[in-house]
Amino acid sequence: MDKSLSSLSDAVSHVRDGMTIMIGGFGGSGAPIELIHALIDQRPRGLTVINNNAGNGHVGIAAMIEQDMVQKMICSFPRSSDPRAFTERYLAGKIELEVVPQGTLAERVRAGGAGIPAFFTPASFGTDLAEGKPKEEFDGKMYVRENWLKADVALIKGELGDPHGNLTYRMAARNFSPLMAMAAEKTFAQVSKRVELGDINPEHVVTPGIFVDGLVTVADPQQEEALIQAGARYP
Amino acid sequence: MIDITDIKLSNAQIAWRAAQDLQDGSYVNLGIGFPEMVAQFQPEGRTVTYHTENGVLGFGEAPPKGEEDWDLINAGKKAVTLKPGTAFFHHADSFAMVRGGHLDLAILGTYQVAQNGDIANWSTGKGGVPAVGGAMDLVHGAKQIAVITDHVTKKGDPKLVETCTMPLTGLGCVTRVYSSLAVVDVTEKGFVLRDKVAAISLEDLQALTGAELHIEGDVADLACPDV
Numbered sequence: 001m002d003k004s005l006s007s008l009s010d011a012v013s014h015v016r017d018g019m020t021i022m023i024g025g026f027g028g029s030g031a032p033i034e035l036i037h038a039l040i041d042q043r044p045r046g047l048t049v050i051n052n053n054a055g056n057g058h059v060g061i062a063a064m065i066e067q068d069m070v071q072k073m074i075c076s077f078p079r080s081s082d083p084r085a086f087t088e089r090y091l092a093g094k095i096e097l098e099v100v101p102q103g104t105l106a107e108r109v110r111a112g113g114a115g116i117p118a119f120f121t122p123a124s125f126g127t128d129l130a131e132g133k134p135k136e137e138f139d140g141k142m143y144v145r146e147n148w149l150k151a152d153v154a155l156i157k158g159e160l161g162d163p164h165g166n167l168t169y170r171m172a173a174r175n176f177s178p179l180m181a182m183a184a185e186k187t188f189a190q191v192s193k194r195v196e197l198g199d200i201n202p203e204h205v206v207t208p209g210i211f212v213d214g215l216v217t218v219a220d221p222q223q224e225e226a227l228i229q230a231g232a233r234y235p
Numbered sequence: 236m237i238d239i240t241d242i243k244l245s246n247a248q249i250a251w252r253a254a255q256d257l258q259d260g261s262y263v264n265l266g267i268g269f270p271e272m273v274a275q276f277q278p279e280g281r282t283v284t285y286h287t288e289n290g291v292l293g294f295g296e297a298p299p300k301g302e303e304d305w306d307l308i309n310a311g312k313k314a315v316t317l318k319p320g321t322a323f324f325h326h327a328d329s330f331a332m333v334r335g336g337h338l339d340l341a342i343l344g345t346y347q348v349a350q351n352g353d354i355a356n357w358s359t360g361k362g363g364v365p366a367v368g369g370a371m372d373l374v375h376g377a378k379q380i381a382v383i384t385d386h387v388t389k390k391g392d393p394k395l396v397e398t399c400t401m402p403l404t405g406l407g408c409v410t411r412v413y414s415s416l417a418v419v420d421v422t423e424k425g426f427v428l429r430d431k432v433a434a435i436s437l438e439d440l441q442a443l444t445g446a447e448l449h450i451e452g453d454v455a456d457l458a459c460p461d462v
Contacts, residue, residue: 027308028305029289029306029308076368077368078365078366081312083364086364097364099365099366099367101369101370102372103326103369103371103372104371106325106326106327107327109327122334122405123334123371123405125406126405126406127405128358170306171291171307171317172287172289172308175289175290175326176325176326177325179326223305224305225303225312
């Protein structure tokens with residue numbers, strides 16, 4: 001078994017119009033920029049994108065939005081240092097937004113991957129974001145029911161990847177990616193280094209390969225933050 | 236209305252005062268922006284482990300400019316550094332630390348805080364793009380939820396109020412307020428005054444507060460060094 005793919009375009013070729021896509025990263029940290037840009041090259045449209053944010057500058061998710069590929073964003077914080085791509089379309093009614101408390105977003109994705117259709121959280125109880133959601137009291141405190149989130153495809157960035165798809169991550173670039181890897185029908189990871197079976201200490205595997213369908217090597221991946229500082233634009 | 240320009244604490248002084256209450260051995264989340272300043276004033280000899288929502292526990296201060304590693308950031312998306320003992324984890328574990336009651340303290344900024352502990356700190360309610368981030372999760376779970384804030388808005392309206400008029404972040408969450416004029420606990424009675432700057436009278440402080448300030452025992456002087 002070898003889940004290695006020969007190209008980025010192979011990795012994103014499963015994405016079709018109208019699909020729901022999870023994209024790893026918190027701001028630029030962990031953003032799989034090369035996979036996102038390969039997806040932009042294929043221009044699927046009408047996508048629902050799940051990420052913590054809604055793009056920054058003119059690369060990555062912001063560039064997807066600029067190419068009118070995104071119909072809806074599900075995120076916790078659709079602001080960034082340069083949020084124009086999303087903001088302009090949102091205020092013009094051209095893109096939908098579901099804003100979700102960050103911990104709820106993470107847990108909904110985890111639940112989707114774990115086969116748990118719903119759970120209760122204290123977050124958002126008594127606020128505008130809990131409107132219309134079922135509530136229940138447990139041990140004298142009120143909680144809000146939230147449903148799982150699943151996706152057709154997840155695109156994530158790992159550090160090391162082996163032929164079985166076992167992954168490690170680099171520092172805080174881990175964030176949502178291990179959860180998204182579980183919650184998508186197909187998960188594709190770009191990894192900075194492909195290693196052989198046995199090269200990752202089993203004690204250090206963060207995402208077991210069962211959650212990964214394909215990986216592609218991108219040595220020295222681009223950092224969204226550096227691209228934005230350089231005024232980069234994609235395509 | 237009384238002019239508090241010359242007697243109120245600066246943001247750095249408010250952060251300094253909040254830092255004096257950091258407990259040795261505690262786990263603390265500092266909200267994005269102003270609350271991050273508290274770490275600068277952590278008293279010597281105390282070990283405090285800082286948590287950030289994006290999956291880092293026990294990080295160090297900002298790196299010198301040009302030495303940022305953009306895989307190592309805090310929730311405000313600013314670069315931080317490693318320290319011996321730093322731990323990384325994914326987002327679900329990170330918020331398990333928050334909601335699961337594992338943090339000792341969260342220090343947050345706010346627009347308004349009510350006498351029953353309700354907090355409004357995520358949206359001005361004026362439209363635009365709604366963005367909540369971790370605000371609604373962070374107000375639940377930590378053993379203490381403190382806010383640091385000016386005592387009044389730029390227009391002079393109280394930020395400590397009977398009832399929040401701005402969109403709520405959470406109900407009955409806040410346990411302590413460090414303001415530019417006072418330190419106030421939120422109790423079952425409502426606001427209880429613990430410290431106040433010496434230069435303001437109780438009467439004037441009450442006039443700048445939107446709900447009753449209860450007094451229980453001595454009120455300490457809120458004296459901060461020029462930081």
